[in-house]
Amino acid sequence: MLVKKHIVLHVIKFFKKESVEMNKILVTGATGFLGGAITAELIKKGGAERLLLLARGDTSDTALSRVKKNLIKFGVNDITLSELTSLNIIEGDLSKVESFIRDKRLDDVEKVINCAAIASFGNNPMIWRVNVEGTFQFASRMSRVKSLQRFIHVGTAMSCTPAPNTTVVEDISYTLRENHLVEYTWSKATIETMMQECLPELPLIIARPSIVVGHTQYGCIPSASIFWVFRMALKLGKFMCNLSDRVDVIPVDYCAQTIIKILYTEELEFPVYHISSGQESSVSFAEIDRAMAKAAGTTSISGTYQKVNYKQLSLEKTNFKKLFGDCNERIVLKAMSLYGQFSKMNVVFNNERIIKLGMPLSPKFTDYIDVCHRSVEDKSLAELMAVDFK
Numbered sequence: 001m002l003v004k005k006h007i008v009l010h011v012i013k014f015f016k017k018e019s020v021e022m023n024k025i026l027v028t029g030a031t032g033f034l035g036g037a038i039t040a041e042l043i044k045k046g047g048a049e050r051l052l053l054l055a056r057g058d059t060s061d062t063a064l065s066r067v068k069k070n071l072i073k074f075g076v077n078d079i080t081l082s083e084l085t086s087l088n089i090i091e092g093d094l095s096k097v098e099s100f101i102r103d104k105r106l107d108d109v110e111k112v113i114n115c116a117a118i119a120s121f122g123n124n125p126m127i128w129r130v131n132v133e134g135t136f137q138f139a140s141r142m143s144r145v146k147s148l149q150r151f152i153h154v155g156t157a158m159s160c161t162p163a164p165n166t167t168v169v170e171d172i173s174y175t176l177r178e179n180h181l182v183e184y185t186w187s188k189a190t191i192e193t194m195m196q197e198c199l200p201e202l203p204l205i206i207a208r209p210s211i212v213v214g215h216t217q218y219g220c221i222p223s224a225s226i227f228w229v230f231r232m233a234l235k236l237g238k239f240m241c242n243l244s245d246r247v248d249v250i251p252v253d254y255c256a257q258t259i260i261k262i263l264y265t266e267e268l269e270f271p272v273y274h275i276s277s278g279q280e281s282s283v284s285f286a287e288i289d290r291a292m293a294k295a296a297g298t299t300s301i302s303g304t305y306q307k308v309n310y311k312q313l314s315l316e317k318t319n320f321k322k323l324f325g326d327c328n329e330r331i332v333l334k335a336m337s338l339y340g341q342f343s344k345m346n347v348v349f350n351n352e353r354i355i356k357l358g359m360p361l362s363p364k365f366t367d368y369i370d371v372c373h374r375s376v377e378d379k380s381l382a383e384l385m386a387v388d389f390k
């Protein structure tokens, strides 16, 4: 049995050596939440030899093992993982684009899915360097690749600074710094505009996910990003939104499948696509409360819930440790007030364009909230929130 597996791996490696020139799809961010989900979907379908992955590491071997470690969280098995080798890797950092930009393999790429970014609401000093300057240098390099047919840039639906209580249409948008709640969304808005205006040769498609939470099968094992916000608010019984406010959440596997749909659709009608739950699959905080209570075997807080402002929220600071376990109360307050401001926007992102491409509606958050709950039941809230403050 062991010998058989060895022969299979040997044959795979032999063909891999013969097919260096076959790397046609370049994915960035494969060590992350969304990039990991996309890479997992692509390699589960077969054709790992077509993939080039830009990832950080001291060497391409360490970058490869970081990618593989991440893909395991998306259920990729050993045999499939073994199809990825260092030939699939471009070891590189978007804050030092010069270090990988001359890699000849970039000249054969046909399609790019650019997922890498510092996706943090914190004050990471590298946000601008990576999300704007480095990403622009990288896109600029790719715009000169003759074989390039499509460059899918993963933006964020929030970068258009939507007006509260609206359904946001899919459009190119121009925003001002003062309207952004965090540097991250401002950086994402800026890079979209720069690529559209300064790189006319780039076959650019912008995919803007709304709020990506969990995986329908693996819950929060790949990442607990944002899930902790709901758990924290419900535990406190107070937050900055109304229970009737809606939130546009999608699972990471749906997001990945939609981006792959955009990747393989030959003719695309539009330059910008929301990847969102839209009117039909977005849910209210009241629905989230009921689903979370059912998953946790507790009771709904709808009878006692209070909508609070920042000042009222800050008065709760002394209760945080009692409620959430060991945590830095100042950081928790900052996190809750930041996410609280997004929560009270009550916006939904129109999803007509992806539906027109043939995607089904997104699963509702409340349909897989139990899977998310079970996957991180034993983790503390402080542990879970760290992922969003890198």
Ligand SMILES: NC(=O)c1ccc[n+]([C@@H]2O[C@H](COP(=O)([O-])OP(=O)(O)OC[C@H]3O[C@@H](n4cnc5c(N)ncnc54)[C@H](OP(=O)(O)O)[C@@H]3O)[C@@H](O)[C@H]2O)c1
Binding pocket: 028, 029, 030, 031, 032, 033, 034, 035, 054, 055, 056, 092, 093, 094, 095, 114, 115, 116, 117, 118, 119, 130, 154, 155, 156, 157, 188, 208, 209, 210, 211, 212, 213, 223, 225, 226
């Ligand atoms: N999650 C959401 O709710 C959401 C919603 C809308 C849009 N998006 C967008 O989706 C994309 C992926 O987000 P995510 O949630 O998957 O974030 P994530 O889990 O933090 O992953 C970010 C990825 O970017 C890579 N990266 C960061 N800095 C880099 C650098 N200097 N050079 C090369 N790679 C770098 C990371 O690599 P390392 O492992 O080396 O750090 C990681 O692979 C982002 O563009 C984000 O704006 C996310």
